[in-house]
Amino acid sequence: MTGRAAALVARQGAVLDEACSCRFVREATDGTLSDGDFARYLLVEEAFVLTAARVLGRVVWESPTWASLLPHAASLDNLVTDQREYFAGLRDRWPLADEDAARTAERATVLSDVVLAQVATGGRPAAVTGMLAAETMYARWCTTAAGVPPDVASRRHPDLQAWIDLHTGHAFLAQVAALRDDVDAVDPADVRDEDLDRWFGSVLRAEVAFHDAVHG
Numbered sequence: 001m002t003g004r005a006a007a008l009v010a011r012q013g014a015v016l017d018e019a020c021s022c023r024f025v026r027e028a029t030d031g032t033l034s035d036g037d038f039a040r041y042l043l044v045e046e047a048f049v050l051t052a053a054r055v056l057g058r059v060v061w062e063s064p065t066w067a068s069l070l071p072h073a074a075s076l077d078n079l080v081t082d083q084r085e086y087f088a089g090l091r092d093r094w095p096l097a098d099e100d101a102a103r104t105a106e107r108a109t110v111l112s113d114v115v116l117a118q119v120a121t122g123g124r125p126a127a128v129t130g131m132l133a134a135e136t137m138y139a140r141w142c143t144t145a146a147g148v149p150p151d152v153a154s155r156r157h158p159d160l161q162a163w164i165d166l167h168t169g170h171a172f173l174a175q176v177a178a179l180r181d182d183v184d185a186v187d188p189a190d191v192r193d194e195d196l197d198r199w200f201g202s203v204l205r206a207e208v209a210f211h212d213a214v215h216g
Helices: 004-011 013-019 023-030 035-061 066-088 098-146 158-166 170-185 193-212
Strands: none
Touching (some): 023 035, 066 158, 098 193
């Protein structure tokens, strides 16, 4: 794989490795994530899916052609249907006390804050770069989690397994590919590699803090 996106991912390999080895990812992968931590994760991840939908809405708005618009419109549809319905179906099964929910949500706002601030100043290039960081992380760790031996995978709650499955399917992987294509198409005369690195790395560092927030 060649292009600006591949080069960016390679340059940011160390921080991507860090994000993919945070405690939440390790425990979700090996089936040791506690029920409380998973409940807190569902709360904050649903909130970030809303942020992601807003960001992709901006990407769609600023896409000047059908070719550049359609992949992101499909991704936005996935967020507001499959992913939103996933969370809606689980709310009653994974309740949190109000104080716990408020405390966790406050700690986890870092990811949305970083992503939205970057998009506000950097526009569409910052949006696709930041989302590429988040979705590359998820494609990597969920693919790894999907490949563990059956005796390890069987330790996971089925609701967690369903979330992992959503991030190894065709719709999600097509979304990651569309983001890569968009970053490849960013004109170096308009956006420097340093800008791509800053946006991508900042989101991944925020991902670590976001996922750490779920541990009570």
